[in-house]
Each structure stands twice: as C-alpha cells, then as structure tokens.
Amino acid sequence: MNDSLPLEGIRVIELGTLIAGPFSGRLLADFGAEVIKVESPDKADPMRNWGKEKDGVHLWWPVQARNKKSITLNLRKKEGQDVLKELVKESDILIENFRPGTMEKWNLSYEELSEINPRLIMVRTSGYGQSGPYKDRAGFGSVGEAMGGLRYITGFPDRPPTRVGISIGDTLASLFSVIGSLTALHERSHSGKGQMVDTAIYEAVFSVMESMIPDYLLSGYIRERMGNILPGVAPSNIYLTKEGTFIVIGANSDGVFQRLTEAMGKPELANSQKFSSHIARAEHMKELDMLIEEWTKTLSAHEALEILDEKGVPSGLIYSVKDIVEDPHYKSREMIIHLEHPELGDFPMPGIVPKLSRTPGKVKHTGPEVQGKHNDDIYKGLLQYSEAKLEVLRANNII
Incomplete structure (x- = not known):
C-alpha cells in the first residue's frame, strides 16, 4: 500500500451546516483532501450539539467533522466575503448547502467565484436544485425523501408512510455530490476548467427508485407500501426464530x-x-x-x-448496533475504527468506505473540537495575513 492518500493536494472549502453539505466534505477528507470547514464566528454548525452526549461532548460531531480543519468567517459582511474569495483562489472545490440564492445574496455566486478561479468546482446541494419553480423553497432531507417517492413506499400497507431510521435523503444527496465533484475534477484535468455541480435532495432520492417510472408509465403500476417484502419477489x-428474534x-x-x-x-x-x-x-x-x-x-x-x-x-x-460492534467481520474489515479524542480518549466511529487496495483512505483525527481552531493555520499560513490584519478582522467580528 502507498502511504499517500488519493486526494492529497485537493483543497476543499466547506460551507453550510448539518448533513447534506458536510457529509460530502467528510467523504472527501477521508481520502486525503484538505477540507476547510467555515463556520460563522457567532453561530456554530448545529451538528456540534447533535447526538448523544458524554462528559459534555456531543458524539455525532467527531464522526461528521473528522479529518477537517475549522476556521471562522462571517460571510454576511463584505470583509468576510472578500476573505472567502481569497481562499477560493487557493482552492479546488467549494461545497455549500444553503437555500438557493443565499450565495448570490452574499456576492459569492458561481459566476463571481469562477472569475476569481476558473478551475473552481462549486458543489451545491439543496432541497430542489438551483433551478425550477421550487428552487426557492426551504428543503430538508425529510421533504426530499417524500417528494422523491421513498416515503410513499416505506412502511406497511395498513399504516401511514414511515421514515427510514436515518437521514437517508441528506446522505444520498451527499454521495451524489461527491460523485459530481470527482467527475468534475477528472474533466478539469482535460479542460483546465471548473464547473458547478447541482445536486437536489429529492432528485438523489428519486434516482435510486429503481423501475418506478416505467412501471407506472408503461404498465400503469403504482408501487405501494409492502412492509418487509418486495413486490413480485419471493421469498x-x-x-x-425460536427465541423471538x-x-x-x-x-x-x-x-x-x-x-x-x-x-x-x-x-x-x-x-x-x-x-x-x-x-x-x-x-x-x-x-x-x-x-x-x-x-x-x-x-x-x-x-x-x-x-x-x-x-x-x-x-x-437483523443487526442492532450491539450486534455490529460484536461481529468479527466488521472487525476484520476495519469498519469500526478507534481514534484518540482530546477529551474522551478512545473514540470509536465508522471506518472508511470504499476500500482502495493501493491508496486507501485514512481517518487522522476526530475533527476540530472548537470553532476556528485552524484560523492561524489558514489565515497566517495559507493566506499570509499579518497579525495586525487578523486583529482588525477579529475586532470587526469577521473571524
């Protein structure tokens, strides 16, 4: 195996919060991309406070933030927008999952950013996409799951539609956004030009709905909730079993x-x-x-x-998490890894998917436990800002 990671040398700016954008950043970071997470100085990513808590530490954040760097930057002010534009000059990918129009309101549209860096790939994940009559609507993963057709067929026929037990709409959208970003990176190696990747959550869900469309349009069949069976597939x-499992x-x-x-x-x-x-x-x-x-x-x-x-x-x-943790195949495949957390010590989390034979991904750390942990690293190191300039930015609540 090669010690180098396959996305080393790729710099990613991660804007946005919660799951749909940040999960894309996590996946790219797993394979070596330098992911710089941008958080507002006065408002952290809510994911920092999601999940169960142990000794004051919320347990979801280290899984989502692993391998990333964190800086603070106020994008609502022109000074912050100007700083982001300087970061864009030095970056390959920008990920955002705001409501369409937000980046334009901040003078950070794809057109403006691509003038600064024509090689920039801007990955935009939203509920309904960047165009169409619904583009301005607020869109969460749950709504995308409903509009994409998944909720309608999930559950039992004698009960109302139910949800899958995870935020599957957000994570599906993240996966398609990563596919789009890697595809655009490959194309850029030939053309030298970046482009915009537009992922709608409802479309990511709809894309995995198998033969639903031809089933309906060609045979008039509407798939309904079927519980634990697949229509027309048996057994x-x-x-x-005897013990009730x-x-x-x-x-x-x-x-x-x-x-x-x-x-x-x-x-x-x-x-x-x-x-x-x-x-x-x-x-x-x-x-x-x-x-x-x-x-x-x-x-x-x-x-x-x-x-x-x-x-x-x-x-x-049908595994519970207890079954997963005790299973020898999970252990053999390194699907539960352990890192050192600065406050909790040993910290278990999911391993990396997929597994590359020669340049596998790697989780190096549990992510920035405080906002702006890497401000000096990025602002002084990458952008070469002086301490005096940083003091001005701090005084103006830009960082």
Whole structure:
C-alpha cells in the first residue's frame, strides 16, 4: 500500500451546516483532501450539539467533522466575503448547502467565484436544485425523501408512510455530490476548467427508485407500501426464530430457492406447482412465507443461519448496533475504527468506505473540537495575513 492518500493536494472549502453539505466534505477528507470547514464566528454548525452526549461532548460531531480543519468567517459582511474569495483562489472545490440564492445574496455566486478561479468546482446541494419553480423553497432531507417517492413506499400497507431510521435523503444527496465533484475534477484535468455541480435532495432520492417510472408509465403500476417484502419477489422477507428474534432470508431465484427447501428439509417444495418458478412463488407469497416461518420458529437464529449458510442461502440476523460492534467481520474489515479524542480518549466511529487496495483512505483525527481552531493555520499560513490584519478582522467580528 502507498502511504499517500488519493486526494492529497485537493483543497476543499466547506460551507453550510448539518448533513447534506458536510457529509460530502467528510467523504472527501477521508481520502486525503484538505477540507476547510467555515463556520460563522457567532453561530456554530448545529451538528456540534447533535447526538448523544458524554462528559459534555456531543458524539455525532467527531464522526461528521473528522479529518477537517475549522476556521471562522462571517460571510454576511463584505470583509468576510472578500476573505472567502481569497481562499477560493487557493482552492479546488467549494461545497455549500444553503437555500438557493443565499450565495448570490452574499456576492459569492458561481459566476463571481469562477472569475476569481476558473478551475473552481462549486458543489451545491439543496432541497430542489438551483433551478425550477421550487428552487426557492426551504428543503430538508425529510421533504426530499417524500417528494422523491421513498416515503410513499416505506412502511406497511395498513399504516401511514414511515421514515427510514436515518437521514437517508441528506446522505444520498451527499454521495451524489461527491460523485459530481470527482467527475468534475477528472474533466478539469482535460479542460483546465471548473464547473458547478447541482445536486437536489429529492432528485438523489428519486434516482435510486429503481423501475418506478416505467412501471407506472408503461404498465400503469403504482408501487405501494409492502412492509418487509418486495413486490413480485419471493421469498424475500424477515422470519421469526425460536427465541423471538428475526432473520432475513433472500431466496427468490430458482437455484437458491431449491437450496432453501433442502435446508428446511422439504425439497419437494421446489418442484411443487405453487413454488417451482419465480412467478408462481410471487403469486403464493403469503403461503410460502408461512411455511418458511414454521421452520425458522423451531430454531434459534444461530441454528437457522448456520444451516442456511451451509446450503449457500443468503440470510442474516437483523443487526442492532450491539450486534455490529460484536461481529468479527466488521472487525476484520476495519469498519469500526478507534481514534484518540482530546477529551474522551478512545473514540470509536465508522471506518472508511470504499476500500482502495493501493491508496486507501485514512481517518487522522476526530475533527476540530472548537470553532476556528485552524484560523492561524489558514489565515497566517495559507493566506499570509499579518497579525495586525487578523486583529482588525477579529475586532470587526469577521473571524
């Protein structure tokens, strides 16, 4: 493995707060980009106070802020806007997730910034995108999940729509923003020019909605809430075990289904008219799920999964965080890493995805625990400001 990180030499300015913008910054920082997080001197990123708390430290912030630097800068004032423009001259990517029009109000539009640095890639993540009739609306991840179609199909048919247990709309948008920024970086290596990356949260959600559009427009089918099953796919469900826990089994292809019937001790089911084909199993899904659960309820989760694994049937326990922490595969893949936190000591957090064979990413630290921790590093070092100039900026509440 190479000790250098693949995005070393790329400087990123991270504006915005909470998840949709900052998660993009975290992902780029994991692979070596220098990410400079900009926070207002009088208003920190609310993420600093999110999540559970231990000894006065909120536990979400170190995960989101890892590997980043922090400076303070008041973008509502012209002096702060001028400082940002000087940073833009020295940077490759700018990430923001404000409501469209905010950067323009601050004289920091893409047109103005690209005149200063034609190579700049400006990554803009918002609820509805930078254009269209809804662009000025306030947009949170939850709203994007609803408009993108995810909320409508999540839950059980006899209950109202529910949410996924995480901020999936924000994180999906962040992932697409990172794809856009890396794509633009690659294109810049040929053209020498930057560009704007426009990611809408609702579009990021909509993009992963599989065949929903042709299903409706070509066959008139509207996918509804189906609980734990997939429409037309069987068996693919969760099943109760003897000790009251659930396991998930996916055995919808013919070959895998045959192996499942062997695991159940009922190989004759694979040849029965009701279950012998993909279409037949979908038509008799409820009956089939009942037969499978009759079998799983006679076994502990461990016993059932051991048998299914021996037969090559995709299956698994529905993990709680306790199961994740104790699982040897997570440990082997370094998916729970430990860093030294300045106040809490050992600090566990998720590892890096994806894993590169030659230049893997790395988490070097748990992020800036105070706003403006790297003001001197950036303002004195990168921008070569004198102490006298910094004193003026402080006196004017710019930093």
